[in-house]
Amino acid sequence: MNQVAELWIYLSATPLFGLTATIVIYVLVHSLYVKLNQAPWANPVLWSIVLLAGLLSLSNTPYPTYFSGAQFIHFLLGPAVVALAWPLWQRRHELARRAWAVLLAALIGGTVAAGSAVAIGYALGLPSEVLLSLAPKSVTAPVAMGVAAELGGIPALAAVFAVLTGLLGAMSGKYLFDAVRATEHAARGFALGTAAGGIGAARAMQVHPDAGAYAALALGIQVLLTSILMPVVSRLIGG
Amino acid sequence: MDGLKGFAWILLAQSLGEIVSRALKLPLPGPVVGLILMLFALQIPLVRRHVSVAADVLLAHLSLLFVPIGVGVLSHLDLISQYGFRILLALAVSTWIGLAVTAVIFRSVNARRAKGAVEPPANPS
Numbered sequence: 001m002n003q004v005a006e007l008w009i010y011l012s013a014t015p016l017f018g019l020t021a022t023i024v025i026y027v028l029v030h031s032l033y034v035k036l037n038q039a040p041w042a043n044p045v046l047w048s049i050v051l052l053a054g055l056l057s058l059s060n061t062p063y064p065t066y067f068s069g070a071q072f073i074h075f076l077l078g079p080a081v082v083a084l085a086w087p088l089w090q091r092r093h094e095l096a097r098r099a100w101a102v103l104l105a106a107l108i109g110g111t112v113a114a115g116s117a118v119a120i121g122y123a124l125g126l127p128s129e130v131l132l133s134l135a136p137k138s139v140t141a142p143v144a145m146g147v148a149a150e151l152g153g154i155p156a157l158a159a160v161f162a163v164l165t166g167l168l169g170a171m172s173g174k175y176l177f178d179a180v181r182a183t184e185h186a187a188r189g190f191a192l193g194t195a196a197g198g199i200g201a202a203r204a205m206q207v208h209p210d211a212g213a214y215a216a217l218a219l220g221i222q223v224l225l226t227s228i229l230m231p232v233v234s235r236l237i238g239g
Numbered sequence: 240m241d242g243l244k245g246f247a248w249i250l251l252a253q254s255l256g257e258i259v260s261r262a263l264k265l266p267l268p269g270p271v272v273g274l275i276l277m278l279f280a281l282q283i284p285l286v287r288r289h290v291s292v293a294a295d296v297l298l299a300h301l302s303l304l305f306v307p308i309g310v311g312v313l314s315h316l317d318l319i320s321q322y323g324f325r326i327l328l329a330l331a332v333s334t335w336i337g338l339a340v341t342a343v344i345f346r347s348v349n350a351r352r353a354k355g356a357v358e359p360p361a362n363p364s
Contacts, residue, residue, distance in 0.1 A: 086294035113337025195337030
């Protein structure tokens with residue numbers, strides 16, 4: 001027993017632990033998700049996070065120890081953003097035909113998502129640094145952190161908001177789209193990429209290639225718009 | 240091998256993106272500049288053949304990539320606990336408004352351009 005404990009202490013402190021735990025748990029949760037016909041509530045990101053957080057707290061493993069292994073997966077977020085070029089390139093003719101519709105939906109949708117978050121937060125009396133961290137919540141977490149820092153918000157808080165927004169969107173999108181009768185894959189994917197960032201786009205890619213391509217497009221546009229326009233707008237409003 | 244070569248192209252584009260973003264002090268993160276550069280590089284058939292393999296693998300498992308940061312977020316939940324319910328309300332309602340408005344606008348702008356198109360059946364997204 002002592003030897004097992006020693007082995008555990010050794011293993012849980014190496015990068016191998018975080019990497020193995022993340023991939024094994026994700027693979028298990030994902031196969032269950034597929035078995036459940038990709039039911040929104042069975043979202044693999046949510047359940048992987050919950051199970052891993054439980055594992056870390058049960059085994060008393062600090063987050064930095066876990067991250068020393070998980071960083072190899074986290075690192076791939078950058079290359080994945082570059083890889084979004086591929087689905088966009090494949091549908092370039094279709095996208096060129098829809099250019100105006102796409103830009104209009106991205107601009108209005110992105111503005112409404114960010115604006116309504118700030119407006120509701122303001123009405124509920126949240127402090128301004130929280131409001132500034134809420135504004136970029138629709139883009140993926142790493143980008144949201146950078147933009148929040150630029151705006152004068154709190155980057156860690158912005159990452160929390162971005163992940164929660166992505167999970168909420170990925171898990172409730174289906175019901176919402178059915179309610180507003182948005183049946184087209186392109187429209188659903190585009191909305192997920194615009195208002196629910198990378199986690200929303202990941203959900204769209206699992207559901208249908210068309211939804212995935214438009215989600216990738218929406219995500220790319222939203223990252224561009226948020227990074228460029230949000231600091232300008234906030235300077236204009238804040239003076 | 241094509242997949243590995245594609246990954247090399249992707250990393251090159253990202254690195255170049257970082258350099259351009261920093262050198263020109265762009266407000267865009269390096270990977271986003273890399274995405275734009277990659278759109279141009281994909282004109283070359285050889286690059287396309289390699290990158291298509293690597294990109295499909297990376298994007299097929301996109302949701303896995305958010306797990307490490309998500310675990311970090313869960314350990315930071317105390318950050319929002321002091322604002323409690325108010326913050327969850329703001330997050331949820333604005334996400335729903337954003338999703339619905341975007342989907343409806345996208346649909347109506349496209350519907351006007353494609354009159355007479357047959358309504359596609361419901362889908363699980």
